[in-house]
Amino acid sequence: MASRPESSLPPELYYDDKEAKKYTQNSRIIQIQSEMSERAIELLSLPEDPTIRSSLLVLDVGCGSGISGAALTEAGLNWFGVDISSSMLEIALENEVEGGLARCDIGHGLPFRAGCFDAVVSVSALQWLAYSDRSTANPIRRQRAFFTSLYACMSVGARAVLQFYPADELQLQLLLNSAMSCGFTGGLVTDYPESAKARKHFLVLDTAGTRPMPAAQDEAGGRHSTKQQQPMRKGSKAWIMRKKEQYRRKNPDSKALPSDSKYTGRKRKPRF
Template sequence: MSRPEHLAPPEIFYNEDEAKKYTQNSRIIDIQVQMSERAIELLLLPEDTPCFLLDIGCGSGLSGSVLEDQGHYWTGLDISKAMLDVAQEREVEGDLLLSDMGQGCPFRAGTFDGAISISALQWLCNADKTSHKPVQRLYKFFSSLYACMSRSARAVFQFYPENGDQMELVTTQAMKAGFYGGMVIDYPHSTKAKKIFLVLMTGGCVVHNYP
């Protein structure tokens, strides 16, 4: 199967048909929910305390609904208007913003207690336009994300790197932007179940030994 980011830019690939598929396919929903729950677990949020979180590439709001279910408040950004339209139809509680994450996170300093992103980060490794430079867009994204997070916050990205070079590219730009962290790989020996999470911290030391 071709990777979606090789077929079309995200704002075109995630059209009305694709947006509907995301909210009508029970298998897709189940996978999104499971990955969202795992990402939230890796955030290590304080117990019994509602947090204000950023959902990057929030799509139709499936991950945002998981944040709501766990008692948190959230703002979501996505480049696909069709996906955000479905999120509005679903009446999610988060604020929604039509935005290209490669142009940065347009929020005030220290706004968020944490951030999650499900299945979105790999799109920044792709150049959809001649003006797109993946290294620059990744750095712009990570540096602006770092600025809008509190100094004890974490960001967790579930994503699908195409190869080791992309993992290195993403990690290098995140560290240049000021983050600490590392990769967490669930089910590393399974082709189908394997999931890769990039766990970033705004302060502290390198991530080790996750369950």
Template sequence: MAARGLRPELQAPPEIFYNETEARKYSQNSRMMEIQSKMAERALELLGLADEDSAFLLDVGCGSGLSGEMLTERGHVWLGIDISSAMLTVAAEREIEGDVILADMGDGLPFRPGTFDGCISISAVQWLCYANKTGCSPPRRLLHFFSSLYACLKRGARAVFQLYPQNADQLELISSQAMKAGFSGGMVVDFPNSTKAKKFFLCLFSGGSASLPKALGDEDAQEGVQYTSSRLRYSSLKGKSMKKSRNWILEKKERQRRQGKDVRHNSKYTGRRRKSCF
């Protein structure tokens, strides 16, 4: 049984922690599904892909396909890898549209050079900071992973990793190994002054240099994506999905405004369900 309050990474290796019970619980939790979807959408935004293009993307630590569903929804083709066979079994049962393979990212990625147009990863890369076996070297595994990722991305492609670092040392370790592998880039921290809403995204560029995307700040937290207030609402949903709700629609419209899109003005009717005529 998982110890309450203890980070999953400190309890067991990922292939053991995410057993059949934990995999199903993770994939059926409506709050977790909503958070995973939001983080995947933000990671996709940070990739900076053209809206009209359909890209071939890699999802590292894809789990049961929650983040991949966002990629499919946006018209992209994707392939996911995960070390948990239980998670991939749930993904198959959910009939996701992406292809998945069982693999340990710390052993390197088994793909041909220049295969992918981009990469996202949600809540996965920090697992490589822990030595779960005798002789396991986190710095070596991180470097092996980032080196193989650099090789299988097209030049100029981006990789975006949402992660939950335990401390500043982990952030430094992960970032430094990525740079050693050839990447440029850095950390984008959304809502840096919020304890609950703060999110870390490592944005990496393969080939050339580019300026880091703008982080979401406190002014956006009040006018756009309100992570804290949204989380309070999840407790009253009793398992129902937030998708297509008023709050979900307002957040999506705000993200589209930041992307320069023409979006209709918000009103008291935004997100209101219309009565059926039948």
């Protein structure tokens, strides 16, 4: 398996001048990022009326060099992007993108006033919040800081669509749990779920009420319904596995926990 960039260096170091330039000149990356940006915009379910769209302001989280911003502009939307990589933002400025830009570590929270964004998109950024590059950076705390501030800066009834690449099911559930614990409704939309290569995960989050979840795409080009995915139930096997994994990450040399087995989380029958 190819190494994941987020497990090697923090994003502001990984995307230096060399890597940022290579990233934004790779035609395949541009195509993939553009397609995922267009899909994220589709999942926002915004009005098609150009007059209404031109009055909306969309936040682009992890905007990079402006590939996703170009898709937002093409869709007739105004946008403001944040990214932690100065090198990526410099390329965006050189490309004269039509949105506003700011450097921001989303793990510290978003620095915007309440209710100022009508929608949010993010492409390939969220997974960076699942890693810490120093002992003082707790992934759970960083996720909560991001989702809490994201919820606050979105208008009532706004939707966020956040595409990401989870390393495993545990990481996916941690991000989903963090979002739901901060007040969001919604869940996960997974396109091409049967394909390991083409599979794409989107967190679709609403700030108010319970809207129907968008349909996911499948290999045949069709759509199928998506159920809202709820956070792990306390005491369930998934919850126990998550807690054990968190403990092992903090205490790598400890042997206090029993090994995982098919009996993990299994309820015992009462003794009489």
